[in-house]
Amino acid sequence: MKKNSLSTVLLVLMFTLPCVQLFAQEVKSANHSATHAMTDAQSIEHVMKALFEKPDAPLKVSPISIEGDYAVAGWIQDQRGGRALLKREKNKWSIQVCGGDGLTQANTLTMTGMSSASAKRLAAKISTAEKNIPTEQVKKFALFEGMVKVDGGKHDPHASHGSNAHSK
Structure with a gap:
């Protein structure tokens, strides 16, 4: 049973990690644009x-x-x-x-x-x-x-x- 739980966690991480990374890049890009807008x-x-x-x-x-x-x-x-x-x-x-x-x-x-x-x-x-x-x-x-x-x-x-x- 522990083997199935570990496999499930690994599968979830495999699919969600790229989404989290993409979201983090979008946030970083938005912050970069906001801080580079001149007053x-x-x-x-x-x-x-x-x-x-x-x-x-x-x-x-x-x-x-x-x-x-x-x-x-x-x-x-x-x-x-x-x-x-x-x-x-x-x-x-x-x-x-x-x-x-x-x-x-x-x-x-x-x-x-x-x-x-x-x-x-x-x-x-x-x-x-x-x-x-x-x-x-x-x-x-x-x-x-x-x-x-x-x-x-x-x-x-x-x-x-x-x-x-x-x-x-």
């Missing part, structure tokens, strides 16, 4: 680094403040810095404008097409985020002189940005 902040950092980072000049992107389909990201490269205004269209982030302190002000943000209410909320988020980082870093964001339209990520590396702007 908005990660997508923004990726877009900015793709445009501006160089092997000899890494780009630090932080903080990133998001309001709806708009975001402002601070950046530092070498001893220079600034801010970038990004917009999400069709689930893709692109840089619209690079600037300095102007991109922290609601009235400037509304000039980019953002609603007044969204601009005020984004300006408040930027202020809050920048209070949590070192003052030296925030001062570098102000080094970018003027405003440069980037045209949805189609950055012209030969465009004149002033002496403190970054380029690819």
Whole structure:
């Protein structure tokens, strides 16, 4: 009788083990996909680094403040810095404008097409985020002189940005 029970257990294991392994692979694959989906902040950092980072000049992107389909990201490269205004269209982030302190002000943000209410909320988020980082870093964001339209990520590396702007 014990021999039959052992045979039955072995048969059950033979047929169920492949199913359990397949299920485990599906769960692992689902978890892999979920963990590899980028957050908005990660997508923004990726877009900015793709445009501006160089092997000899890494780009630090932080903080990133998001309001709806708009975001402002601070950046530092070498001893220079600034801010970038990004917009999400069709689930893709692109840089619209690079600037300095102007991109922290609601009235400037509304000039980019953002609603007044969204601009005020984004300006408040930027202020809050920048209070949590070192003052030296925030001062570098102000080094970018003027405003440069980037045209949805189609950055012209030969465009004149002033002496403190970054380029690819």
